Amino acid sequence: MAHGKDLTGWVRHVLWVVVVLLGAATIVNAAEPLFIQSTKAKILANPKFSAPVLIEVAKGTSVDPLEQQGSWYRVRYQDKEGWLSKLLVASYPPMEKQGAIQADSEIGTHARRRASAVATAGAARGLAAEDRKRTVEGGLANYPALAEMENLKVTDSEAVDFLQRGFAQ
Structure with missing residues (x-):
């Protein structure tokens, strides 16, 4: 009986090693x-x-x-x-960068102006201007800081540099 337990334990150990190696x-x-x-x-x-x-x-x-x-x-x-x-x-080739405006296109002088980044950030979260004001005044959110963070752009070279060096410098 003791021999059977030893064999079972050995087989279990070998299977565990195989599973670990396959996962690694x-x-x-x-x-x-x-x-x-x-x-x-x-x-x-x-x-x-x-x-x-x-x-x-x-x-x-x-x-x-x-x-x-x-x-x-x-x-x-x-x-x-x-x-x-x-x-x-x-697993797929990178997409080519496309500009929003082609060089030969013309933008009309009567184009509608965009909402501010702060208003856009708040609206995206379902807050009207008055709700946003109450939230900011109550210290619950800082939408100007959020809008600033959302406007940050990271170049390909900055991303590669971050990957190579990490965030702790």
Whole structure:
């Protein structure tokens, strides 16, 4: 009877190890390429941002995924194999940037003016001007600060820099 318990425990241990190993590194279907979404991406020697850079690739470049480990993909590009953060790639090519106004279009002089950013932020949250005033005066919300935060723009290079250095500097 003791031998049976030992065997059952051993089998359970082996199965646990197999499950852990399969969860740690997932083989990725190599038939579906990944596309660089950021302005540029560095393929690294190891799955960490401080690892040596093997090669730098441009936005829209396709790479072949080999495996996934946590938030990293091991990829092949040309003759090199290395690691890319999942934050820098997607299974589809990046969209081209489109301007809201074409260079040759003409804007009429009688165009309706937009509401202020503060009014827009409040309206999006279902507050009329009077409700918004009461909320701000009561210290419950700071809509001007919210509007300022919503107007912040982050460039591709700033996002890449943040990914590489992190937010604590």
